[in-house]
Amino acid sequence: MKILDRYLAWAVIGGTLLTLGVLLPLLGVVILADELDAIGVERYGLAEALLFMLLSLPRYAYQIFPIATLIGALIGLGSLASRSELVAMRAAGISVWRIVRAGLLGGLLLAMIAVLLGEVVAPLAEQRGVELRRQALSGNVAQRTPDGFWAIDDGSYVNIREIRSGTSLRDIFIYRVDPAQGTLIATHAAGARYRDGQWMLEEIARSRVSAAGVEVERIARAGWDSMLDPGLLKVVVADPHALPVWGLYKYIRFMSINKQDSGVYEVAFWGKVVHPVLTLSMILIATPLLLGSSRSTGMGRRILVGVLIGILYYLVSRTFAYLALLFGMNPFLAAIAPPLLFISGALLLLRRVG
Structure with missing residues (x-):
């Protein structure tokens, strides 16, 4: 048998x-x-x-x-x-x-x-x-690390901690140096959504660091001119x-x-x-x-x-x-x-x- x-x-x-x-x-x-x-x-x-x-x-x-x-x-x-x-x-x-x-x-x-x-x-x-x-x-301008997704975006350094989908992001950090004014601009947004061909940041805290000190600005919502393509972000979800x-x-x-x-x-x-x-x-x-x-x-x-x-x-x-x-x-x-x-x-x- x-x-x-x-x-x-x-x-x-x-x-x-x-x-x-x-x-x-x-x-x-x-x-x-x-x-x-x-x-x-x-x-x-x-x-x-x-x-x-x-x-x-x-x-x-x-x-x-x-x-x-x-x-x-x-x-x-x-x-x-x-x-x-x-x-x-x-x-x-x-x-x-x-x-x-x-x-x-x-x-x-x-x-x-x-x-x-x-x-x-x-x-x-x-x-x-x-x-x-x-x-x-x-x-080679983007990299996935244990600290999230990093990318170089038109002179800015972007760190995205959570990518829910190609068009929905959470916990975004944007760092940019302005050589002309000698300032570092650090922006944190609680979230971002891609609508009508543009990114929209939400719950923004923007800090300007210079020799004179630190200025903090809070904005409820603002547009984000970014070269990051939702199609690129989808491949790391x-x-x-x-x-x-x-x-x-x-x-x-x-x-x-x-x-x-x-x-x-x-x-x-x-x-x-x-x-x-x-x-x-x-x-x-x-x-x-x-x-x-x-x-x-x-x-x-x-x-x-x-x-x-x-x-x-x-x-x-x-x-x-x-x-x-x-x-x-x-x-x-x-x-x-x-x-x-x-x-x-x-x-x-x-x-x-x-």
Whole structure:
């Protein structure tokens, strides 16, 4: 029986790896197409875009892993069904649940690969890719440090402690030296927003340091003529889906201590926690579809069914994520509800098939 279990498990694993081998090059083309507009800016050329694409692929592989597992199980086990091997196993007394268990053994290995990819490989590759892209696009006038984002902006030195998005900043320091008057102008703004093609600073404290002393001026709001592009700032924002679980946990604690909304990061955190369960649930879904269909069903039809189920799952999971963000639904429930719904449906189908 162990030989049979390994045979079924490797059918699932082989189908999944084949699916990833087809989908990842297609995703690479899409990523590269998105970078075409940036090619030619500063030192960002085709070689840098290709490297950024390659370093981005591990994260996308992690995100599509459950769908690839579903399609892979349909392909791998479907090939056995086409050759009547699953029928022969049933005729020999192998139960449906034994076939499911063997498929889940392959799914466990795939889930471990997905966790390694999403928690170790993808964050490091993504961080490196974003850093290379930022350096190429900024022309070495910007740098990310533990003290925030630093940039040289038309003679001024800018330090941004928190980038919420490309168009929303918090805790900004601007330092400028005026050689003609021999003064240092230090400006601190609680926040800044990009609207109508211009930055607007909020809650400003401006200090002028000279030989005569220090003059402090407070302004509620003022325009900021800056060369910093929101597109450049977006590449240094911490994308919640690109962070590992422990990184998300620390970021959520940091935002909670500072009384900031961490809803997006909490949804991403619990989504990563339940990711292995999602990968296994896709095998549960694939098995009754194969056992309940005719062995003459073509491979193209099986792949189409897998893609449609994948799209349905994406829509359901996005709906629950929006419910968590907009209506305050518990992030854990929003993350675990879609896999549980699909597992329940798969178990009902397995009972009918069995």
